[in-house]
Amino acid sequence: MYIGLLHLHSALRYVVVLLLIVAIIKAFTGWFGGKTYTESDRKLALFTMISVHLQLVIGLVLYFVSPVVKGALADMGAAMQNTELRFWAVEHISTNIIGIILITIGYSTAKRASIDKAKFMRTAIFYLIGFVLIMSAIPWPWSRVARGWF
Ligand code: HEM
Numbered sequence: 001m002y003i004g005l006l007h008l009h010s011a012l013r014y015v016v017v018l019l020l021i022v023a024i025i026k027a028f029t030g031w032f033g034g035k036t037y038t039e040s041d042r043k044l045a046l047f048t049m050i051s052v053h054l055q056l057v058i059g060l061v062l063y064f065v066s067p068v069v070k071g072a073l074a075d076m077g078a079a080m081q082n083t084e085l086r087f088w089a090v091e092h093i094s095t096n097i098i099g100i101i102l103i104t105i106g107y108s109t110a111k112r113a114s115i116d117k118a119k120f121m122r123t124a125i126f127y128l129i130g131f132v133l134i135m136s137a138i139p140w141p142w143s144r145v146a147r148g149w150f
Contacts, residue, residue, distance in 0.1 A: 009058045019048040020131045027124035037116035049107045052100045087145045099133035
């Protein structure tokens, strides 16, 4: 189960990154272009939020079955001194959860706004900050905690 979930979680990152990029570009162009907020804008923001929530659920399961995290949690003192173990036990989960919370706030506050410009603006700002946080917490092949592309 662990390996299967790890691959699913790893592959889903591309869906998350792609949806976030499209949703952010559409939100900014809608905001600065004075466009009408349509049902397809809302659906795009919704599917993007669902994709990060799915990552959260898979990530939470992984957190409790991962041998890497288990090893780190067994000795947190030592794990905090180790770049890789600290990343998996603390940094990856906390940074991503903050990013996911911001995206959720962006979706729900945009939904409640009555003016189209405000809907686009809230989506643009919250999704952009969430995106930056999530991108910074992905173990890209060039990062200090490098993992493969898939
Ligand atoms: C949108 C948010 C997230 C993205 C894009 C993301 C991405 C990734 C990627 C690319 C990997 C490496 C997969 C591999 O080695 O093949 C990974 C591993 C992992 N992620 Fe996430 N993740 C996200 C959120 C979370 C959250 C919220 C949690 C915890 C609640 C979490 C827990 C884990 C764990 C435990 C591992 C595996 C560590 C291991 O055993 O090697 N992730 N994640």
